[in-house]
Amino acid sequence: MSVTATTETGLGRQLWRQTWPMAIGVLSLLGMQLVDSAFIARLGTRPLAAQSFTFPLSFLIIGFQVGMGIAIAALISRALGAGEKQRARRLGSLVLWVGGLVIAVLTIVLWIVHEPIFTRLGAGPRSLALIRSYWAPQLLAAWLGALLYFGYSLFRAHGNTRLPGKLMVATSVINLALDPLLIFGVGPWHGLGLPGAAWATALAFAxxxxxxxxxxQGTGWLARRGLITEARQSLRDFMGIAGPAMISQLMPPLAQMLAISIVASLGEASVAAWGLASRLETLSLMVVLALTMSLPPWLGRCYGGGDWQRIESLMRLAVRVVIVWQLGLGLLMTLGAPWVALVLSGSPEVRGDLAILIRFLLPSYALLGVCMIVVSAGNALGWPLKAMLMSGARLFICYLPCLWLGTQLGGIHGLAMGAAGGNVLAGILAWRVYRMTRNRDRATAGKTT
Structure with a gap:
């Protein structure tokens, strides 16, 4: 066996140890969201469509928290790679305090402006009434989930992926136990209906x-002194990563708003099916999402230590894993599309649209996963602006135009084919950009050594 093969085998084992806890955690967390939608689907098409209208704004909150988490994980891992442990502690404290405050302000704003936004997205009066009862507890759950995510980022930056993975599983189990009780009730109590799903999530996150x-407590990862000075000194570095990363993460919610307005033209059943397909998308991308959590801190430490050879090996390995996993899962889900749709929805019309979306979208996530890996790596390797531009190109050059064109030409079938085509184009474009940037950085590193 060659030295390169031996090295990649060792990296593969390390990457597996770092990634599998997060993969299981992400699977359980995303499964929790899918279970929420499956339970809500039993309430009828209108409650499911009402929940689907809230997805873009929920993703908006997630975009802020993920952008901040990416930045803080990158800065802490770089600080640890450079031996700056005291700075890492100060950064850890800052993300918990500032991040919690930022997300709290955002949720308050989204409650104040929710009615005109949902109206613009195409929600009718009856859907708005359902959304109003659901949105307040859902915003509380989003804030608690953001605080939890910032804590996960802190553990990941220190190389601990097991605790976040275990907690994701635990919160998912709690949510699963509470969902039927709070949505449908027990005995003479009839439950809360749609808001019950949000309250179950809030209690699980708490x-x-x-x-x-x-x-x-007792980890020594947090500091109480020097936070204001550290905030001033690190603000530029933080915004240099968090700014583009947040914009990258906020683009998907904006794209989802535009996408759901396109889907709304096909009817309420298509909106409901699209919402379920969105939950399936995140669930099927569990390995990719786990890699985007476990890989960047490792890449950041390599970047801080100038180990470009290991960076290149890690990227090749991650992309191979993503393509093999997503293609295999996509083909399996394509074959089982009618049965998956039957499990998730009680409406025949929604089931038919969902089966069509599954057949076309799931295999295309192999290339979407490549794009996501490249974007997350860019934030860790000092290419935050390029990562942001790649995210923008994926959504507004590849995805949305194909989605709109497909819908105009072929209804639900065209919608599915257009979305799949946009994912394929995005993956090809992202990998070409990565290779060009990698070659440029390799040449620059060779000149400086």
Whole structure:
């Protein structure tokens, strides 16, 4: 066996150890969201469509928290790679305080302006009434989930992926137990209906946050002094990563708003099917999402230490894993599309549209996954602006134009084919950009050594 093969085998084992806890955690967390939608689907098409209208704004909150998490994980991992442990502690404290405040302000704003936004997205009066009862507890759940995510980012930056993975599983189990009780009730109590799903999530996240806070005590990862000075000194570095990363993460919610307005032209059943397909998308991308959490801190430490050879090996390995996994899963889900749709929805019309979306979209996530890996790597390797531009190109040059054109030409079938085509184009474009940037950086590093 060659030295390169031996090295990649060792990296593969390390990457597996770092990624599998996050993969299981992401699977359980995304499964929790899918279970929410499956339970809500039993309430009828209108509650499911009402929940689907909230997805873009929920993704908006997630975009802010993920952008901040990417930045802080990158800065902490670089600081640790450079031996700056005290700075890493100060950065850890800052993300918990500032991140929680930013997300709290955002949720308040989204509550104030929710009615005109949902109206613009195509929600009718009856859907708006359902959304109004659901949106307040859902915003609370989003804030608690953001705090939990910032804690996960802190653990990941220190190389601990097991605790976040375990807590994701635990919160998902709690949510699964509470969902039927709060949505449908028990005995003479009839339950809360649609808002019950949001309250179940909020209680699950609150439980996880209590455990996370307890485990943070005694780690020595947080600091109480020098935070204001550190905030001033690190603001430029933080915004240099967080700014483009947030814009990259905020583009998908904006694209989802535009996408759901396109889908709304096909009817309420198509909106409901699109919402379920969105949940399936995130669930099927669990390995990719786990890699985007476990890989960047490792890449950041390599970047801080100037180890470009290991960076290149890690990227090749990650892309191979993504393509093999997503193609295999996509083909399997394509064959089982009618049965998956039957499990997730009680409406025949929604089931038919969902089966069509599954057949076309799931295999295309192999190339979408490549794009996501490249974007997450760019934030860790000092290419945040390029990563942001790649995200923008994926959504507004590849995805949305294909989605709109497909819908105009072929209804639900055209919608599915257009979305799949946009994913394929995005993956090809992202990999070409990565190779060009890699070659440029390799040449620059060779000149400086």
């Amino acid at each position: 439980s996880g946050l209590m455990v996370l806070s307890w485990r943070l």
